[in-house]
Amino acid sequence: MTNRLSIPIHSAGSLGDFLRRCRTRLDPASFGFGGRRRTPGLRREEVAQRANISPTWYTWLEQGRGGAPSPEVLERICSALMLTDPEREHLFILGLGRPPELRYRPVDGVNPRLQRLLDSMRFSPAIVKTATWEVVAWNRAAAIVLTDYGKLPPGQRNILRFLFCNRDVRAKQHDWDGVARFVVGAFRADVARAGLVSAVRELVDELCSVSPEFDALWRENEVLAHAEADHVKRLHHPVLGLIALEQSAFSVDGRPDLNMIVYNPVDAGQAERIKALIEQS
Structure with a gap:
């Protein structure tokens, strides 16, 4: 037949x-x-x-x-x-019997459909990052609650640079040591999976030279998965005070080298405070 x-x-x-x-x-x-x-x-x-x-x-x-x-x-x-x-x-x-290795493509931004999805989450900060942890898209809530990425040149929108070189970003972290350890371990895993170890050598050398903390963590050679992250991000916001956000990460459809991270307030009270700040800004 x-x-x-x-x-x-x-x-x-x-x-x-x-x-x-x-x-x-x-x-x-x-x-x-x-x-x-x-x-x-x-x-x-x-x-x-x-x-x-x-x-x-x-x-x-x-x-x-x-x-x-x-x-x-x-x-x-x-x-x-x-x-x-x-x-x-x-x-x-x-x-x-398995998918191919991840094929990385340089990213300058995201398509309009994905940007509209980010913008639809008016009161939940959301970003899209690459395998090298460059932030390539964000919504208005992320700019107000997290970092105003639009005021930074594209080459300075790397999350590791924020965390280890920006005093304001570091001061916002409730548990900077824990966040730093996870970020370095997950970054190492992401760039290896994408075949980008050589491509990030300049960034790694730069961070090792300016941040003793990064240098020490990088030398530990620890690898971490996104599933091992603390799913509640606590920030000391200059206006809101201490806030707690549940973070969820998603692969972008058709682009496994892109990762969307959404931060939702952990309770209704904090959601109202964040909403009020965004509407006033």
């Missing part, structure tokens, strides 16, 4: 099935391939040529033979087939 596309039912959802579907949608002429064709899309040998792999090996992959491909081979096939990021992730899961 076969489906509408004459592909055996048992192969639906397989690596070979996915590869065939991806190559048949491509226009050979756009890649410089000509000749009469009985079926749409690229031929197997043309995909292999673009991926710089053996045509026999690629044929085996589509036929479910030859064992698991290497991540390097899958990356070349992704480029050859011009796969999107979600398609790349799907190919790795089919081929290796």
Whole structure:
């Protein structure tokens, strides 16, 4: 029994099935391939040529033979087939049983849809940060309660710089030592996962030279996950006094290198105080 596309039912959802579907949608002429064709899309040998792999090996992959491909081979096939990021992730899961390593892309800001989501949370501070802990988006509540990121040049919106180099930000932290330890450990894990250890070397060297506390924590080589954070952030606000905010972190859809953090007041009384300050500002 076969489906509408004459592909055996048992192969639906397989690596070979996915590869065939991806190559048949491509226009050979756009890649410089000509000749009469009985079926749409690229031929197997043309995909292999673009991926710089053996045509026999690629044929085996589509036929479910030859064992698991290497991540390097899958990356070349992704480029050859011009796969999107979600398609790349799907190919790795089919081929290796796991998603690919995080692919970091520099970020200057966020799309309007995500910014509107941040702005809809009028009385809950919310930010979006990168894998290198650069704040790239925020709402008005974050600017009033946390830090007015808009007054800072883009290169100075790094959370580690705030925490270790800005006296005002440091003074706001109710438990600076605990926050600092978590931030350094989570930052280390994030940049390693994103393959950015070399890219942040200049930032790390700078912080080590200006902050003995950062230097000591960095040398401890501790790695922490976001789940290990204290989920209540306590701040000494210059107007509100001591406030407590529950913090929740979310990956941004389609951008696992971006992280949205939302801070909600822990009770109705503090929510009213924060609301009043935002409405007056």
